[in-house]
Amino acid sequence: MALWSGRFEGGQDSFLQQFGASLPVDRRMYVQDVEGSIAHARMLAAQGIISSSDAEAICAGLSSIRHDIACGTFMFDEADEDIHMALEAELTRRIGDAGARLHTARSRNDQVATDTRLFAKTLARNLMEAAGSLREALIDQAQQHMHTIMPGYTHMQHAQPVLLSHHFLAYSWMLARDHTRLMAAFCAADCCPLGSAALAGTSWPIDREATAHSLGFAACTENSLDAVSDRDFLLDLLHACTVMAVHLSRLCEELILWSTSEFGFVTLSDAYSTGSSIMPQKKNPDFAELIRGKTGRVVGDMVSLLVTLKGLPLAYNKDMQEDKSCAFDAADTLLDCLRCATGMVSTMTVHADAMRAAVETGYLAATDVADYLAKKGMPFRQAHEVVGRLVLLCDKRGCELKDLTLEDLRAQSDLFEADVVSCLSIESIVDARVSQGGTAPAAVTEQLECAKQALVRDREAYADDQGPLGAITDLL
Ligand code: ARG
Numbered sequence: 001m002a003l004w005s006g007r008f009e010g011g012q013d014s015f016l017q018q019f020g021a022s023l024p025v026d027r028r029m030y031v032q033d034v035e036g037s038i039a040h041a042r043m044l045a046a047q048g049i050i051s052s053s054d055a056e057a058i059c060a061g062l063s064s065i066r067h068d069i070a071c072g073t074f075m076f077d078e079a080d081e082d083i084h085m086a087l088e089a090e091l092t093r094r095i096g097d098a099g100a101r102l103h104t105a106r107s108r109n110d111q112v113a114t115d116t117r118l119f120a121k122t123l124a125r126n127l128m129e130a131a132g133s134l135r136e137a138l139i140d141q142a143q144q145h146m147h148t149i150m151p152g153y154t155h156m157q158h159a160q161p162v163l164l165s166h167h168f169l170a171y172s173w174m175l176a177r178d179h180t181r182l183m184a185a186f187c188a189a190d191c192c193p194l195g196s197a198a199l200a201g202t203s204w205p206i207d208r209e210a211t212a213h214s215l216g217f218a219a220c221t222e223n224s225l226d227a228v229s230d231r232d233f234l235l236d237l238l239h240a241c242t243v244m245a246v247h248l249s250r251l252c253e254e255l256i257l258w259s260t261s262e263f264g265f266v267t268l269s270d271a272y273s274t275g276s277s278i279m280p281q282k283k284n285p286d287f288a289e290l291i292r293g294k295t296g297r298v299v300g301d302m303v304s305l306l307v308t309l310k311g312l313p314l315a316y317n318k319d320m321q322e323d324k325s326c327a328f329d330a331a332d333t334l335l336d337c338l339r340c341a342t343g344m345v346s347t348m349t350v351h352a353d354a355m356r357a358a359v360e361t362g363y364l365a366a367t368d369v370a371d372y373l374a375k376k377g378m379p380f381r382q383a384h385e386v387v388g389r390l391v392l393l394c395d396k397r398g399c400e401l402k403d404l405t406l407e408d409l410r411a412q413s414d415l416f417e418a419d420v421v422s423c424l425s426i427e428s429i430v431d432a433r434v435s436q437g438g439t440a441p442a443a444v445t446e447q448l449e450c451a452k453q454a455l456v457r458d459r460e461a462y463a464d465d466q467g468p469l470g471a472i473t474d475l476l
Helices: 014-020 024-046 053-071 083-095 096-099 108-144 164-189 209-213 224-229 232-258 285-308 316-349 353-357 365-375 381-396 406-412 416-422 426-430 443-461 468-476
Strands: 149-154 156-162
Touching: 014 209, 014 224, 024 053, 024 164, 024 209, 024 316, 024 353, 053 096, 083 108, 083 164, 096 443, 108 164, 108 224, 108 232, 108 443, 149 164, 149 353, 149 426, 156 164, 156 353, 156 365, 156 416, 156 426, 164 232, 232 316, 285 316, 365 381, 381 406, 406 416, 426 443, 426 468
Parallel strands: none
Antiparallel strands: 149 156
């Protein structure tokens, strides 16, 4: 029997019942729904709206239902539209009239908004944690490759030499920004809508601060219409997920490229590779490709929710029921991707010799030779022109800049002297880039320290949030 059976004479078609249901998606929020209902029942009793014996029966009943669901012994009735109705109906079956009093001064509209915010906070936390592990793997690899030099690229062409550690740390900073975005999404969700009721608030003498506090929210929402129709916190979470998925996709694209025979910069471990059903020699970077591929799905989830929300008038509309599948799918997908990327990064083998060999070709010293002339007084534009002509000469001869003689150099400019060799050496080119954030070992050592400290700081930020719902992480 539906919870609104009083108003209706006809029964519901079973297809339409299923079409309108969200139970398959929102049953994951059972812990949040139970916690929200317990907080609500306690507040109702404290305010004298229900008796304390009813509140006790409600809390005990809900705890036993939560226990049964966690143990897998609870049988969900598919005729229940959503987790809110499923739990309330079961509670009333178990404890009778007291259960039927729980929904006083509440609507599923503020209930679902509360559950979803609690769930979003947990998802954000879990993602921060998983992103932290990937950051740690990148920082570890950076630490191991403080002296490995590779070509830095622009336009996928050899540009200037960089340390591999510098390259890995670039990704750790992307993930540090992702952490900031997740924290913002966490804070956006950290406001309690409970007590907004259906849309206009309630005439019951409720205490919204009390429920918000016992659920671990930082504050109460300010406007009941906004509170039941706001899903910005999910958009914020999806945006954070989307940007992070794009970062992972870029990382994976590089690992795929680096593991080709053409590059040969890394070998992914067997665990993170697959073979071919026909070509015995193949070792494919399937998991990196899948992470790259799943980015499309995460972006799609964000677009889907944006489009769902765009035409909605205030306040609650059933369209909003579609919100959770987008947010959950994006977060689940990204969590798996982060876990996979962490394992892949920490187990891959770097071929420092192949990287070093690649640096020998492609005129990576050109900028430094131009700088050499500029430091001797030649305007940089002219110096650029001179070195451009030298590169053209090398191109024609099929050699590198370091193969040119001093005479070859002096034929273009008499500012060249024997000391030019220092800026033709790859090691000294790298060592010279000491500007803050640059690729010199000294600068990267400082950067590594900052990256480690940032990770420690960020980890402290989410470790603090072990509120009443800290334990639900395991149940996701
Ligand atoms: N299952 C619904 C959802 O996810 C819960 C809220 C339903 N409210 C309503 N007035 N029909 O959005």
